[in-house]
Amino acid sequence: MKQFFTVFQYELKEYLKNKSFVIMTLILAIAGAIVLFLPRFIDLSDFTGADAKTQISETKGDTQEEAKDGQDSDDVSDSLCLYDEAGITNMEVLKQFFPTANWRAAKSVQEVKDAVESKEADAGFVVTAIDSYDYYVYNKDMYDGNPSVFEEAMRTFSRMAYCAEHNLDYAQIMQMYDAPIKANEVILNKDTGSNYWYCYFLVILVFMLIVLYGQMIAVSVTSEKSNRAIEVLVTSTTPNSLLFGKVIAGAIGGLLQIGIVLAAVLISYQINRDKWNGALDMFLQIPSSVLLTFATFGIGGYLFYAFLYGAMGALVSKTEDISKSSSGLLVIIMGVYFFSLIQLTNPDGMIMKILSFLPISSYSTMFARIAMGTVDTWEILVSFLILAVSIFGAGVIGAKLYRMGTLRYGNPIKLRTALKSIRSEE
Numbered sequence: 381m382k383q384f385f386t387v388f389q390y391e392l393k394e395y396l397k398n399k400s401f402v403i404m405t406l407i408l409a410i411a412g413a414i415v416l417f418l419p420r421f422i423d424l425s426d427f428t429g430a431d432a433k434t435q436i437s438e439t440k441g442d443t444q445e446e447a448k449d450g451q452d453s454d455d456v457s458d459s460l461c462l463y464d465e466a467g468i469t470n471m472e473v474l475k476q477f478f479p480t481a482n483w484r485a486a487k488s489v490q491e492v493k494d495a496v497e498s499k500e501a502d503a504g505f506v507v508t509a510i511d512s513y514d515y516y517v518y519n520k521d522m523y524d525g526n527p528s529v530f531e532e533a534m535r536t537f538s539r540m541a542y543c544a545e546h547n548l549d550y551a552q553i554m555q556m557y558d559a560p561i562k563a564n565e566v567i568l569n570k571d572t573g574s575n576y577w578y579c580y581f582l583v584i585l586v587f588m589l590i591v592l593y594g595q596m597i598a599v600s601v602t603s604e605k606s607n608r609a610i611e612v613l614v615t616s617t618t619p620n621s622l623l624f625g626k627v628i629a630g631a632i633g634g635l636l637q638i639g640i641v642l643a644a645v646l647i648s649y650q651i652n653r654d655k656w657n658g659a660l661d662m663f664l665q666i667p668s669s670v671l672l673t674f675a676t677f678g679i680g681g682y683l684f685y686a687f688l689y690g691a692m693g694a695l696v697s698k699t700e701d702i703s704k705s706s707s708g709l710l711v712i713i714m715g716v717y718f719f720s721l722i723q724l725t726n727p728d729g730m731i732m733k734i735l736s737f738l739p740i741s742s743y744s745t746m747f748a749r750i751a752m753g754t755v756d757t758w759e760i761l762v763s764f765l766i767l768a769v770s771i772f773g774a775g776v777i778g779a780k781l782y783r784m785g786t787l788r789y790g791n792p793i794k795l796r797t798a799l800k801s802i803r804s805e806e
Contacts, residue, residue, distance in 0.1 A: 383618060387625025391600070392497045395633035405637045409644035416648035419655035421495035460526070461486050461495045461504035461516075468510055477533040478526075492516055499550030505530055510538055515538065564805070574753045577662035578670070579724060579751050583744045585638070586678045587717045590743075591710070592691035593634030593682070599701045600626055602747040624775060627690040633685055673747040680767045681743020684774050685713065691778035716741040720748065727753030737763050 392562065396407070424670045427521055460471065460478065462485040474483060486492045492504035503526055504516040513534060515527050543550040601623065640666045649656070649664045658665070692706040720741065723732045727749045735741040736749050746763050 383621035384625050388629050389623050391626050391629035395605045395629065400585075401633070401637065401769055405640055407438065408641045412641060412645040413648040414512070416645065416652050416656075416660075419652060448541060458482070458502045458526075459484070459500070459503040461490050461492050461765055462507070463487070464503070464507045466507050466509050468541050469533075470537065472541065473536055473540075474533055476762075477529050477536075489514075489546055502805060507534070510541055525666075525717045568800065573727075575670070575752045576724065578664070578666045579748045580664075580721065582670075582674050582678070583717070583720050583724070583748065585642070586674070586744055587713070588679065589638055589678070589682055590685045590713060591635060592683050593630065595706070596634070596703065597627055597630035597686050598689040598693035598706060599699050600630055601690050602699050602702055615708075618777040620783070623687075623690055623694070623779045627686050627778070628683075629773070630690075631686045635679065669745065670751045673750045676764065677747045679740075680764065683769045684767065686741070687708070687774035687778045689769065691774070691781045692785075694782035706787055712740055716744070720744045724748055725754075727751075737766060739767050742767050 439750060458481045460481045461484050462474070471483060475481075486495065486504070490508050491505055492501075493516060495501040499518065502517075503524075505561050506513060506514040506516070512535070512621070513530065515530070517524065517526075537553075538552050542548075543553060585767070624735045644665060646666070649660060653661075653665075688709055689706060691700060692709055694703045696702055716735070719731070719735065723729060723735070723745070732745055732749060732753070735745040736755075742763050746755075746760065750760065
């Protein structure tokens with residue numbers, strides 16, 4: 381145990397003293413914090429949905445009188461042009477459907493085209509009949525919702541015209557047609573829709589953690605074989621202490637880096653949440669219970685794969701051969717990653733339940749089930765117990781592979797060959 385702590389302390393200090401490691405951690409943490417502080421200095425109302433005039437006024441310290449000088453919403457409104465050939469539109473109704481838009485009436489179709497082409501108007505509508513219209517836009521945005529909103533307005537105009545033609549009271553009919561319904565939604569367990577996006581974010585985060593830092597651990601294990609330093613190390617400590625010390629130190633180093641960055645992002649968002657108008661809640665407003673579960677299973681899965689990556693690093697003697705050695709492991713990780721994301725919308729499905737008990741996938745699927753589905757306490761305990769035993773098993777197998785490949789140089793050792801060699805030795 382003393383040898384393990386010696387290796388562990390040395391390896392962890394190497395990570396913490398590594399300038400590139402420290403600088404990258406600071407850059408990522410500071411960059412994340414800066415991005416989340418941006419609404420305090422830059423108008424992001426188009427993205428956040430917050431009132432632009434209020435944001436600018438608070439940032440520059442303007443007085444309330446100065447804020448009233450301009451138009452309340454024109455600065456962030458669309459400018460729309462309308463030519464009504466059919467004579468059925470009602471501007472008051474249009475303003476209800478497009479509350480932030482500035483409407484201008486055109487006298488011809490050509491006037492609408494010219495206004496859009498010259499950028500005087502963001503878009504234009506030409507009503508050709510009671511049930512048809514033309515939509516003019518210079519560059520159509522991917523999320524342009526103007527046509528669908530205008531279609532609903534056209535349906536309203538059609539109903540109004542029908543009522544006028546048949547001497548019907550439109551307001552009375554609509555009062556019956558659109559009778560208000562009071563709904564009181566009571567969620568007794570989990571709100572899957574609200575929890576989906578931060579689960580999606582956390583699945584991606586733990587995947588990146590495993591792939592990036594697992595590769596780093598494999599390189600750390602292999603580098604001492606490539607420069608022959610291992611020949612000196614094995615005379616002063618055991619292969620078990622070397623592998624466990626290296627892997628756990630690398631795992632803690634990676635967790636420390638990601639933890640600092642994630643903490644900087646989450647804290648910065650909480651400070652500026654009102655400035656973002658809650659726009660990032662779906663990703664960053666994560667309940668503490670979900671974070672705790674993510675930390676438990678995420679760290680467990682990370683350690684499991686860290687030992688496997690360490691074992692893959694022990695099979696090669698050159699760092700450039702690591703990608704070849706760990707390719708099979710990467711395929712498994714990628715497969716679990718995609719299956720987890722695909723099944724995220726069905727957390728109580730049979731596939732998700734099976735994956736939540738497998739050590740190769742429980743690190744993402746179990747915390748997703750806890751956050752979005754229904755899980756019994758015994759399922760959580762059994763899943764974590766299987767994961768804990770698998771972590772220890774992966775460490776033991778990795779240590780045996782490391783011991784077997786310590787002084788073997790040359791071409792990478794195939795995993796099947798290494799396992800046969802271990803069996804024959806036993």
